[in-house]
Amino acid sequence: MSLKKVQKDVEEWTSQFNVQYWQPHEILARLMEETGELAREINHKYGPKKKKESEDAKDLSDEMADIIFTLGCLANSLNVDLDEAWERVMDKCYKRDSQRYERKK
Amino acid sequence: MSLKKVQKDVEEWTSQFNVQYWQPHEILARLMEETGELAREINHKYGPKKKKESEDAKDLSDEMADIIFTLGCLANSLNVDLDEAWERVMDKCYKRDSQRYERKK
Amino acid sequence: MSLKKVQKDVEEWTSQFNVQYWQPHEILARLMEETGELAREINHKYGPKKKKESEDAKDLSDEMADIIFTLGCLANSLNVDLDEAWERVMDKCYKRDSQRYERKK
Amino acid sequence: MSLKKVQKDVEEWTSQFNVQYWQPHEILARLMEETGELAREINHKYGPKKKKESEDAKDLSDEMADIIFTLGCLANSLNVDLDEAWERVMDKCYKRDSQRYERKK
Numbered sequence: 001m002s003l004k005k006v007q008k009d010v011e012e013w014t015s016q017f018n019v020q021y022w023q024p025h026e027i028l029a030r031l032m033e034e035t036g037e038l039a040r041e042i043n044h045k046y047g048p049k050k051k052k053e054s055e056d057a058k059d060l061s062d063e064m065a066d067i068i069f070t071l072g073c074l075a076n077s078l079n080v081d082l083d084e085a086w087e088r089v090m091d092k093c094y095k096r097d098s099q100r101y102e103r104k105k
Numbered sequence: 106m107s108l109k110k111v112q113k114d115v116e117e118w119t120s121q122f123n124v125q126y127w128q129p130h131e132i133l134a135r136l137m138e139e140t141g142e143l144a145r146e147i148n149h150k151y152g153p154k155k156k157k158e159s160e161d162a163k164d165l166s167d168e169m170a171d172i173i174f175t176l177g178c179l180a181n182s183l184n185v186d187l188d189e190a191w192e193r194v195m196d197k198c199y200k201r202d203s204q205r206y207e208r209k210k
Numbered sequence: 211m212s213l214k215k216v217q218k219d220v221e222e223w224t225s226q227f228n229v230q231y232w233q234p235h236e237i238l239a240r241l242m243e244e245t246g247e248l249a250r251e252i253n254h255k256y257g258p259k260k261k262k263e264s265e266d267a268k269d270l271s272d273e274m275a276d277i278i279f280t281l282g283c284l285a286n287s288l289n290v291d292l293d294e295a296w297e298r299v300m301d302k303c304y305k306r307d308s309q310r311y312e313r314k315k
Numbered sequence: 316m317s318l319k320k321v322q323k324d325v326e327e328w329t330s331q332f333n334v335q336y337w338q339p340h341e342i343l344a345r346l347m348e349e350t351g352e353l354a355r356e357i358n359h360k361y362g363p364k365k366k367k368e369s370e371d372a373k374d375l376s377d378e379m380a381d382i383i384f385t386l387g388c389l390a391n392s393l394n395v396d397l398d399e400a401w402e403r404v405m406d407k408c409y410k411r412d413s414q415r416y417e418r419k420k
Contacts, residue, residue, distance in 0.1 A: 002110035003173070006191065013198050017206040019258065024151045025340035026257045028144055029249040032347055035140055036246015039133055039239040046129045047236045048229065060183065064176050065190035068108070069198075071169050078165065085170035086111065093118050093174075101122040124363065130235035131362040134354040137242055141351015144344040152341045153334065212320035213383070216401065223408050227416040234361045238354055245350055249343055256339045270393065274386050275400035278318070279408075281379050288375065295380035296321065303328050303384075311332040 003082035010072035021077035031070045038063040108187035115177035126182035136175045143168040213292035220282035231287035241280045248273040318387075318397035325387035336392035346385045353378040 014020045021027070041060045043049050075082050119125045126132070146165045148154050180187050224230045231237070251270045253259050285292050329335045336342070356375045358364050390397050 002107060005107035009191075009195050013195065016208055018209055019206070022258050023340075024147050025338075025344060026253060028147050028344055028347070029253045029257060029340060031140060031143075032249035032343070033246045033253070035136060036243045036249070038136075039242035039246070042129050042133050043236060043239045043243070047239060048232050061180070061185040061187070061190035062193060064180060064185065064187065065194040067176060068173065068187070068191065069194055071172060075166070075169060080166040080169065082166070082169060082173070085166035086114075086173065088167055089170040089174055090114050090118065101124070103121055104123055127363050128235075130233075130239060131358055133239055133242070134235060134358045134362060137238070137354035138351045138358070141348045141354070144347035144351070148341060148344045148348070152344060153337050212317060215317035219401075219405050223405065226418055228419055229416070234357050238357050241350060241353075245346060248346075252339050252343050271390070271395040271397070271400035272403055274390060274395065274397060275404040277386060278383065278397070278401065279404050281382060285376070285379060290376040290379065292376070292379060292383070295376035296324075296383065298377060299380040299384055300324050300328065311334070313331055314333055 003086055006068060006072045007076055007082060010069060011076055014073065014076070021073055024074065024078065027070060027074045027077065031067065031074070034063065034066045034070050038067065108191060111173060111177045112181055112187060115174060116181055119178065119181070126178055129179065129183065132175060132179045132182065136172065136179070139168065139171045139175050143172065213296055216278060216282045217286055217292060220279060221286055224283065224286070231283055234284065234288065237280060237284045237287065241277065241284070244273065244276045244280050248277065318401055321383060321387045322391055322397060325384060326391055329388065329391070336388055339389065339393065342385060342389045342392065346382065346389070349378065349381045349385050353382065 022030070038060070041063050045060060071082070074080070127135070143165070146168050150165060176187070179185070232240070248270070251273055255270060281292070284290070337345070353375070356378055360375060386397070389395070
């Protein structure tokens with residue numbers, strides 16, 4: 001029940017338009033653009049280029065939500081169920097990767 | 106109630122380990138790696154390099170979930186509430202971007 | 211003798227400053243940002259978002275040069291010789307990948 | 316005379332094949348993939364995931380050359396002269412950005 005809302009919100013918003021979803025490569029390019037904006041904010045906030053504190057806190061989380069929006073578009077356009085994929089990823093964590101990192105004593 | 110579960114699942118899994126979250130730049134590098142894997146799958150499935158149909162359908166959605174997992178780590182490590190950010194993004198869609206794309210007649 | 215000039219130009223420019231090169235993860239984040247800007251321009255020029263022709267032709271090649279500049283910084287900061295790496299890549303093409311793509315008759 | 320050789324090497328290699336260059340969005344996706352591989356190596360070498368020293372030194376520079384190869388493909392396919400773009404970027408450094416960073420005393 002987690003990522004269903006993301007996909008539904010995206011579907012409702014995009015359903016208003018003539019071209020509901022771009023082509024996969026076009027959405028991917030948009031994903032790169034959004035990821036690049038997150039990278040810029042991380043360099044501002046935690047790297048060599050400083051900005052004002054107040055401004056950044058909002059930007060960083062918004063860039064993350066923009067990436068999720070873009071993934072929502074890609075998922076909807078390809079009929080992918082992100083909740084199912086999420087279950088598989090968490091399952092892989094608890095099985096395949098369970099010995100990958102050093103555990104607390 | 107949408108992205109809360111993603112953040113909670115990530116928190117539960119990572120809380121087992123000595124180093125719960127990497128540094129922001131390190132998580133960002135991981136995000137690039139995961140985004141690159143999605144790009145490779147999109148070129149396989151919709152671009153010039155063909156793979157078997159069965160294999161790809163799963164890979165593509167799993168790569169998307171891996172990106173969301175990495176964003177969950179970044180969000181948790183920075184105390185970002187993704188649901189709040191999501192609401193801001195959807196709000197921006199309906200306000201700022203409402204005239205940006207050609208609407209259905 | 212090809213990429214030497216890129217590395218030398220970058221070295222000359224950066225040698226003026228107190229902090230000559232950022233840390234590898236910081237340069238990598240900058241590379242993501244520049245790659246994202248190239249992605250945006252490609253979506254403008256060849257994708258769903260149209261801009262003016264004149265403006266784009268310049269932008270696209272400049273974004274590519276910005277990526278090369280960022281790689282020049284990373285290479286210099288890590289004492290990497292890009293010409294040597296280039297020779298290895300071309301060598302790999304002619305050996306490992308020589309049967310990878312369909313040849314002209 | 317710097318990046319001309321890169322573009323010429325790429326042209327010679329690709330001219331053997333039926334499809335000499337992919338579409339811009341497809342080359343961009345490849346660029347993401349290669350950038351992601353560089354990110355993975357940087358996390359291995361300078362981040363939380365350690366690998367053997369010997370192995371990494373080579374990988375990192377090769378990933379950088381792979382990115383340059385991909386840019387060479389994009390430039391050739393779009394008739395971009397990277398040397399001209401490079402001159403513009405260096406020119407921008409010495410003019411627009413000349414006061415951007417703290418100079419040595």
